[in-house]
Amino acid sequence: MTARTYGAYGGRYVPETLIPALDELERGWKAATEDPAFRSDLDSLGEHYVGRPSPLYETVRFAPSDRRIVLKREDLNHTGAHKINNALGQILLAARLGKRRIVAETGAGQHGVATATVCARFGLECVVYMGAEDIRRQHPNVERMRLLGAEVRAVEFGTKTLKEATSEAIRDWIANVETTYYLIGSCVGPAPYPSIVRELQAVIGREARAQMLVAYDRLPDAVVACVGGGSNAIGLFAGFLDDAEVRLVGVEAAGAASLGTGRAAVLHGARSSVLADEDGQVLDAHSISAGLDYPGVGPEHAALRDSGRAEYVTATDDEALAAFHRLAETEGILPALEPAHALARALDLDAELVLVGLSGRGDKDLAEVLEH
Amino acid sequence: MAGRATVELAAAAEAGGADLIEVGFPFSDPLADGPVIRRAAEQALAEGMRTAECLQCLRDVHERVSVPLVPMTYSSLLEAYGWERFGADARQAGASSLIVADLPVDVHPELPRVQLVAPTSTDERIALAAAETDGWLYLVTVAGTTGARMELSPALAPLVERTRALTDMPLYAGFGISSPEQAALAAELADGVVVGSAALLAADDGPRALEGFVAQLRAALA
Numbered sequence: 402m403t404a405r406t407y408g409a410y411g412g413r414y415v416p417e418t419l420i421p422a423l424d425e426l427e428r429g430w431k432a433a434t435e436d437p438a439f440r441s442d443l444d445s446l447g448e449h450y451v452g453r454p455s456p457l458y459e460t461v462r463f464a465p466s467d468r469r470i471v472l473k474r475e476d477l478n479h480t481g482a483h484k485i486n487n488a489l490g491q492i493l494l495a496a497r498l499g500k501r502r503i504v505a506e507t508g509a510g511q512h513g514v515a516t517a518t519v520c521a522r523f524g525l526e527c528v529v530y531m532g533a534e535d536i537r538r539q540h541p542n543v544e545r546m547r548l549l550g551a552e553v554r555a556v557e558f559g560t561k562t563l564k565e566a567t568s569e570a571i572r573d574w575i576a577n578v579e580t581t582y583y584l585i586g587s588c589v590g591p592a593p594y595p596s597i598v599r600e601l602q603a604v605i606g607r608e609a610r611a612q613m614l615v616a617y618d619r620l621p622d623a624v625v626a627c628v629g630g631g632s633n634a635i636g637l638f639a640g641f642l643d644d645a646e647v648r649l650v651g652v653e654a655a656g657a658a659s660l661g662t663g664r665a666a667v668l669h670g671a672r673s674s675v676l677a678d679e680d681g682q683v684l685d686a687h688s689i690s691a692g693l694d695y696p697g698v699g700p701e702h703a704a705l706r707d708s709g710r711a712e713y714v715t716a717t718d719d720e721a722l723a724a725f726h727r728l729a730e731t732e733g734i735l736p737a738l739e740p741a742h743a744l745a746r747a748l749d750l751d752a753e754l755v756l757v758g759l760s761g762r763g764d765k766d767l768a769e770v771l772e773h
Numbered sequence: 774m775a776g777r778a779t780v781e782l783a784a785a786a787e788a789g790g791a792d793l794i795e796v797g798f799p800f801s802d803p804l805a806d807g808p809v810i811r812r813a814a815e816q817a818l819a820e821g822m823r824t825a826e827c828l829q830c831l832r833d834v835h836e837r838v839s840v841p842l843v844p845m846t847y848s849s850l851l852e853a854y855g856w857e858r859f860g861a862d863a864r865q866a867g868a869s870s871l872i873v874a875d876l877p878v879d880v881h882p883e884l885p886r887v888q889l890v891a892p893t894s895t896d897e898r899i900a901l902a903a904a905e906t907d908g909w910l911y912l913v914t915v916a917g918t919t920g921a922r923m924e925l926s927p928a929l930a931p932l933v934e935r936t937r938a939l940t941d942m943p944l945y946a947g948f949g950i951s952s953p954e955q956a957a958l959a960a961e962l963a964d965g966v967v968v969g970s971a972a973l974l975a976a977d978d979g980p981r982a983l984e985g986f987v988a989q990l991r992a993a994l995a
């Protein structure tokens with residue numbers, strides 16, 4: 402269950418200080434997954450607190466006439482995105498490990514809100530690192546985190562986005578490793594984090610596969626999800642990996658295509674496909690969507706790309722904005738800008754029945770959309 | 774940090790009494806480093822210091838000074854350059870060993886380097902690091918990143934005690950040691966002290982300032 406590597410990717414490229422904590426985390430996770438009480442706590446909270454299972458909804462006016470597009474509505478979860486699935490699972494793990502202080506990074510603010518939410522629910526101290534540029538463009542989520550009792554720490558150097566926020570959260574963890582749990586937000590970072598996040602998000606794919614069979618008596622031709630760090634995509638893909646006839650399509654932001662134009666490098670504790678120069682220096686990503694504005698990606702995605710099991714394409718800022726407006730005007734649903742990238746590609750994919758991961762809602766993005 | 778001023782600074786450090794000089798090869802996302810070294814890396818990268826330029830800098834320093842030189846860097850540079858090739862070219866340029874801050878002892882064990890152990894390390898990992906290390910062990914005095922601290926970490930003494938019980942390797946203590954007083958205290962426990970951020974801050978005022986600072990450290994250890 403807790404893979405440390407995916408093909409040539411993943412691993413643990415971290416200062417020695419963290420290795421014992423990663424070992425503790427790996428042991429704790431294994432014990433949790435073998436404990437029926439952990440699973441039943443998680444399922445119960447998923448049902449009563451998050452609102453799972455999230456519905457499948459087939460668009461009526463959004464899809465072109467020659468295809469059907471079905472949305473997996475993670476946007477209807479409590480806190481408005483798939484991030485809560487991971488935050489809840491990891492907070493239960495943190496509690497098992499006896500940690501009282503939680504640190505996290507956030508880009509769009511959705512993971513920060515999810516983390517602040519579960520910390521409020523469990524009475525734990527919460528510190529969220531967020532790039533100053535993201536604080537500007539996702540301000541409603543900053544206010545939400547503060548109302549939930551979290552301390553939001555602005556990261557004022559480098560790109561001032563998710564990359565630097567992640568580095569600062571890891572540095573905080575290094576300095577406070579005895580007392581602090583690092584609640585990572587995506588399927589990135591040193592092992593065992595990519596595996597933990599994948600398993601916690603796999604509920605999306607498990608539900609979606611069963612729901613497709615009930616509603617359509619068949620599997621989709623293609624499953625499409627946006628990829629920043631890649632947690633909602635890996636969670637949705639996980640349900641269909643063994644169904645060879647189902648195409649898996651990840652959609653990256655054109656200016657942050659870690660899989661499309663990246664190279665093997667080491668970022669935030671793992672070897673993966675990274676936007677980096679020929680010397681291994683990490684480059685800046687650019688996306689209208691703060692959640693996709695990240696130069697790395699989960700190692701399992703890099704392995705799925707190399708094996709050919711999943712394909713990775715891009716959507717531009719303008720394509721994502723157009724899909725955002727189209728979904729709003731044709732279905733009455735405001736998507737987050739991140740899954741708007743997946744929606745954009747779903748429109749022109751050569752497939753009849755398409756399942757799209759609608760990973761979050763767009764309330765947080767209104768200012769950014771209106772600005773454009 | 775490798776850069777335009779490095780040759781003069783290295784000569785100053787040697788004149789002040791340094792026994793060994795670390796030369797930073799900057800990385801864009803240095804997880805083990807606090808603000809001083811992170812900013813120095815940003816500046817070096819902005820000045821165009823990439824791996825080839827850093828190796829040339831090392832060569833230039835090696836021509837000027839006679840103390841051992843140890844590049845300190847991060848895995849991503851080696852991943853891009855080639856792990857074995859990096860080790861070989863660094864040695865060819867004058868490095869006596871190598872420190873890779875985010876490369877635990879069990880990853881790429883074939884690459885000879887100075888291993889780091891931390892207060893959180895288990896005895897098993899300390900023994901493994903001691904068996905694999907290249908010449909001496911780097912004792913990280915605190916759970917934390919590089920950068921000056923007000924006082925010597927209380928975690929150093931128990932770490933030294935545990936490590937001595939497991940190995941005869943020389944132990945050099947670093948991270949958070951910034952003043953001659955702290956260096957003297959650390960040297961009562963360890964065989965050497967590593968001063969990074971505080972030396973960079975002194976170097977901001979030029980080679981003479983760095984030489985004076987290193988001389989103070991040297992005197993405190995006498």
